[in-house]
Amino acid sequence: LIATGFLERVVDIVGGPFVLQDAAAVAPYGADALKQPHAPDLVALPGSTQEISSLATLCDELRVPMVVRGAGTGYTGGAVPIRGGIVLSLERLNQILEIDPVNLLARVQPNVITGQLQDAVERVGLFYPPDPASLQQSSIGGNVAECAGGPRAFKYGTTKRYVLALEAVLPTGEIVHTGSKAVKNVVGYDLTQLLVGSEGTLAIITEIILRLVPKPPAQRTVRAAFSSIEAAVTAVTNLIQLRVVPAAIELVDQHSLDALRAHSGTSLAPEGAAAALIVEVDGSKKAADEELDLVDQACRAAGGVDVQRAVTDADRDAIWQLRRELSPALKRIASIKLNNDVVVPRGRVPQLFELVARLRQESRLPIACFGHAGDGNIHVNIMVPEAERARLDDAMNRARAAERQLFEGVVALEGSISGEHGIGFTKAPYLGLELSPSEIALMKRVKAAFDPHGILNPGKIFPDGQAG
């Protein structure tokens, strides 16, 4: 795959200590959270935008596949070099370059860990809202490449809302800047937003300017139990009618609640509850307290029981800690888990749950759901438990069939097959369920406008694995 002399030229660019080539060293750079690894031929750890530009020019000239790697926490294989080639790990680009409290912005390198950025800006009274569950592991560059979400997206939006400007290297080696430090900018096409969520297929993001907001002075959290999914969704509708815009509205189904109880000895609702809601409001102390009352009222009016308010940080942390334990709790039941992140218009969440109930029956597999009810973005975990190990192929086929039906169902509900995780290579075969041939062809032409030789993260997003 890799032409003679390539290694030497890579070493010339980044320096010997920053090139990995033996199998044991490169193997970890072939995997992400999906756990379907493919080792790269070579790994480079560039230390600057200029080095990345030189590497891109070289790879473009020699047609070597090039895959950019952040923290490797993606669920769809976006960072996996499935066609081999070179992985560019951005781990050395991990500095917060600037936090500007006057202009409410931060300038960062891509491999800053999102949680560390949040801590740093909160220390000066600012706030970076996007909060993917992986925030203590994932990098801000990866968050931008995937357009990461999280619970607070209901009020605050996803990563895209906070990206003002990017420095990026095109696969052909040119260094470009998109956007500016100005919060409004309509000069030419919005390439910033095009790069956000492009899954490392259009350009290599080397610097990011983020918009920040003042940190809300107070947060209040409510959790409530419901006897049906419908009742929980009614509570959300009630809230909106009361004109409350919570920071987060999380929904957890019975299967997830039970798994959490088995894992942690406690759960987010009493045994037998069909659903739990976690609602967080924020703002000034007075405003948050006022909205707390309204949330309580909205939950009770929808039949919510065991309504508990968390006002202290410790009480709030306890609730959110349990929320974050959901994924590990499900892993205890089944190490193999198709972790989907479908989205439907919010009011159609009950129909999504009806579909899941049918799939559960047909597939004879446990399916546990939780997620961002305010956004209609539900993580549907189709699990293959250890008991199925004896007939694993059959179980995997049933799981895949359920997944396809899930995707077809959300598209029929005018939703989307992915709200947060992206397409990567695992969902690429399903792109045509949501997009027409004309739309896919248009996206391929956009891809070619950035990457004429198709060297950057090949085999991702597009159903036939071909960008051109």
Added chain:
Amino acid sequence: LIATGFLERVVDIVGGPFVLQDAAAVAPYGADALKQPHAPDLVALPGSTQEISSLATLCDELRVPMVVRGAGTGYTGGAVPIRGGIVLSLERLNQILEIDPVNLLARVQPNVITGQLQDAVERVGLFYPPDPASLQQSSIGGNVAECAGGPRAFKYGTTKRYVLALEAVLPTGEIVHTGSKAVKNVVGYDLTQLLVGSEGTLAIITEIILRLVPKPPAQRTVRAAFSSIEAAVTAVTNLIQLRVVPAAIELVDQHSLDALRAHSGTSLAPEGAAAALIVEVDGSKKAADEELDLVDQACRAAGGVDVQRAVTDADRDAIWQLRRELSPALKRIASIKLNNDVVVPRGRVPQLFELVARLRQESRLPIACFGHAGDGNIHVNIMVPEAERARLDDAMNRARAAERQLFEGVVALEGSISGEHGIGFTKAPYLGLELSPSEIALMKRVKAAFDPHGILNPGKIFPDGQAG
């Protein structure tokens, strides 16, 4: 320009009554608010997406320039057919198709007037925040094409934040859909955001799905006068330190205040004040009242005087009515006015005003500024008064020179030459001040991915008037 048989084929597609060809009929379709018109050869008023698709296929085949027209309220000539050809006026596509209070969205045709959409959604307790000054005249499709802003953008963001999905016709005739009714969608590239602000050069937007939010129950407004621009900006900084996020923060300079006084007999600050701020907060009644106190405090702490609170709708309307009178007031001084909408990082607004003071002196022309201080987005009106009519060429040269220096200055301040109005053809020569040749070349390749023959709105955005 237009091949034999073209007219007949257009008539076949949209029907005779919906084709205009005589000079008097087509002339109004050649102008927008910039008032530098160029008449089209033909105007078609298509009644459906399918008709638009057929027209595009025809124009692409015959290489006829095609310019889409909404309400014609743009300031940069975006809707002007400077190369002739056919104007597609979307005036018949003016229906609100759906307002969905459960899923918080609206589905609309492009020529719905923005203010009418706002009224319709507010009647059911919802809110569409973007509020360009032209909202009673401009169409939502034009707002999307330009990414319109307005005072409320500080808290609520510009049009782009509310566009979930689009139906659009490519210049080659294909009908595509971008995004979905789901509020989160990371399936493939974000073509929705790419089309927002693309100034009618990439595709013809035929249907729009907008995200709505619950209508804030209460609004409160403060206006305050300051003895310097710096003091007004300090008040804004104080507000942010108090963690208040107002819906709007508008700044008006002394030149604008004086013009308003001459025009309306009253103004937004007492005579001699160097600046006025209008700050609006919203939320629950309690939260709005609480923030009203903080705004008052922030203004006084910065030396604000004549601080007036508006709590009733009538008082608020009176303030905003005066704000909207600013543009007509300036027109009284000078019918020729270079109306710029530059943006700088918010904290650099005082530096922008220093630059403007220098330009005022050098150009010997009146320059009045007002705009969205929270966003650093200031409308800088370089005026050529009637007194200069005798030496108009000289005055226009001085105005153009001042404009160029303004653009160079905002780029040096890490801002942008346009925050709301777009590039059109008036600012196209200046694109290279903000974007590098690589960046412009990349945008041209994106343009070609949508419009291979360059028939859609030719001569806009790009400095050499060439997209290919």
